[in-house]
Amino acid sequence: MAADVLTTLASSSVDLVPKGGLEERLAAGRPLRVKLGVDPSRPDLTLGHAVVLRKLRQFQDAGHVAVLIIGDFTARIGDPSGRSETRPMLTEEEIQANAATYFAQAGTILDVDAAEIHGNAEWLAELDTAEVIRLAATATLAQMLEREDFRERYQGERPISVVELLYPLLQGYDSVAIRADVELGGTDQTFNLLMGREVQRAYGQEPQVVLTLPLLEGTDGVRKMSKSLDNYIGLTELPDEMFGKLMRIPDGLIAKFLRLSTPLDPAEVDDVERGLTDGSLGPSDAKRRLAREVVDLYHGPGAGTAAEERFDLVHRQHGLPDDVLGVTVPAALFGPGDGATSVVYVPALLEALGLVESRSEARRLQSQGGVRMDGEPVAAEDIRVEGPPPGQLAGSIWQVGRRKFARLDGVETTEGSSPG
RNA sequence: GGGAGGAUGCCCGAGUGGCCAAAGGGAGCGGUCUGUAAAAUCGCCGGCGUAGCCUACGGAGGUUCGAAUCCUCCUCCUCCCA
Incomplete structure (x- = not known):
């Protein structure tokens, strides 16, 4: 039984430091405090985030305490080196909003109600200079340069901000503050998590067990799944x-x-x-x-x-889906024809339907046969419409490429359409 | 504090007065093929109703018939010496 739990908790882990550490802690029989750091600058969760969250859920299911740390302090400070786009400076409101979004999404995996949630500003904002220096004394430059990222930049003569050197220590201090037994993270966090052990040791705590999980590749199959690389699958996607x-x-x-x-x-x-x-x-x-x-x-x-x-x-079957998003377009797209007819320019229509970003793009795609109406290729020209717009085009299904669809539901006389 | 170099389209990176909407590569997109994989292959890859125009090469001025390319100032970045 206990062995089963251990097997489950350790499954798919890349590193487990120290080796028998988890087993030892579990043997103590008390609920363990399992830490996971949350980045409040990226509220949208992907299957990549889910890997670690699912692991944390396994710990919860085994009766342990999930302790989520929102990096609100660091997010508020930002990174003055100005070259890290992953750490933009955020306002208190943004942090709150992002955290709310995060937990709404994480709630599909975790038992958020049972989790303990802290912002690290709770304790980091209180640190005085003497304490920060004491913290800084736990690591040497040589230790810092063991981190691949730092080493490469150092050797490549690219800048490393002193603040960046501080981040791992501050994260480590988080572990001290919440008395973490275990910390989870992706393999890209290995260094930081291990630094947490050093910091805990310096503060007289037993070093946490570090459990790292594989990084999930994105849809490109090469790079790590991430929002900024646009190779992600979001948890809230349709x-x-x-x-x-x-x-x-x-x-x-x-x-x-x-x-x-x-x-x-x-x-x-x-x-x-x-x-x-x-x-x-x-x-x-x-x-x-x-x-x-x-x-x-x-x-x-x-x-x-x-x-x-x-x-x-x-x-x-190259058929049309039955649940295409319906869109209305501005009536002004339909210019006068002769008599009871009017005329629409297809690229303009596609733009209004939200299927292309510009009319130029529409023309390009059309010239390559990438645009269809009700399954038939359409050229970039005017379509003559009988009766009041959209006339016979009402309910027509427009397709760009293999998988972008919109249905023309009707026209509105006043302002904007509702593109998807 | 002193010296040197750099800022180009989503990214990397050519381009030193007109032939530049800007080479090349990557990413991305469309067609064919297919298992919406990979590989292959053809094409596209600033905007504008299809014509030439417009906006673009860190920012602001200037020189010139003409500037991504030359000059001035500014902002930011990097390296070397101290």
Whole structure:
């Protein structure tokens, strides 16, 4: 039983420091305090964030305490080196708003109500200079330069702000402040988490157990999933979007995604992996399973299958989906024709439908055959409309590329349309 | 404090007076193919109703018929010496 718990908690971890550390803590039989740092500058969560959150949930399920630390102090200070776009300076309100968004999304994975939540300004804002210096004394420059990122920049003669050297120590102080037993994070956080151990030691606490998890690649299959690289799958994305993006990940990542993003247990994933290797299971089928599982997880049981059906309709049968977003466009797009007819310029219409960013883009796409109305290619020209706009175009379904759709619902005489 | 170099489109990076809406690469997008994978292949990749115009090369001025390219000032960045 205890061994099972340990196996579950340690599953998919990359590093567990020290080796028997987790086992030892668990043996104490008390609820452990498991720390996870939250970046308040990025409120939108992706499947990448979910990897760590799901691990934290496992700890909760095993009776331990999730302690979430919002980095509000560092977010308020910003990074004066001015070269870190990942640490913009935020106002108190923005931090609050982002935190609220974060917890709303994290709530689909974690039991947020049972978690302990702190902003690190609670204690960091109180530190006086003497204390900061004491904190700084816990590490040497040589130790700092062990971090790959710093080392590379140092050797490459690129700047490293002194403040950046301070961040790992401040994060470590967070661990002291909440008396963390365990800290979770992606492998990119390894250095910081280990520094937490040093800081705790310096403050006479038993160093936390560090458990790192693999970084999930983004949809490009190469770089880490992140919002700024635009290769992410967001937890709040619509089922069809989610399903489609998952179908587009490279084959080589199917097993990893299954392991890190679905509730399947490791043995089951092993089976899938074996099947993929010996050819008894097609990559496409495995990917479908993955996509269904993930969509079910975030949109409820059955959502995956429903998304799959629509996916097949659109991408396999090249049909039109039945749930296209309806849009109304400004009546002014329809110019006078002769008599009872009027005229719309297709690129202008596509722009109003929100399918393209500019009319130039629409013309380009059209010249390459990328634009369809009700399934038929359309040229970049005027369409003559009978009767009051949108005339016979009412209810027409417009498509750009393989997977962008909009339905023309009608016109409005006054201001803007409601593009998707 | 002294000296040197740099800022170009989403990113990297050519370009030192007109031939520059700006080479090349990456990313991205569309077509074909397909399993919306990979690979391959063709094309696109500032805006404007399809014509030439407009806006663009850190910011502000200036020289010139003409400036991403020359001059002045400003802002920011990097390196070297101390």
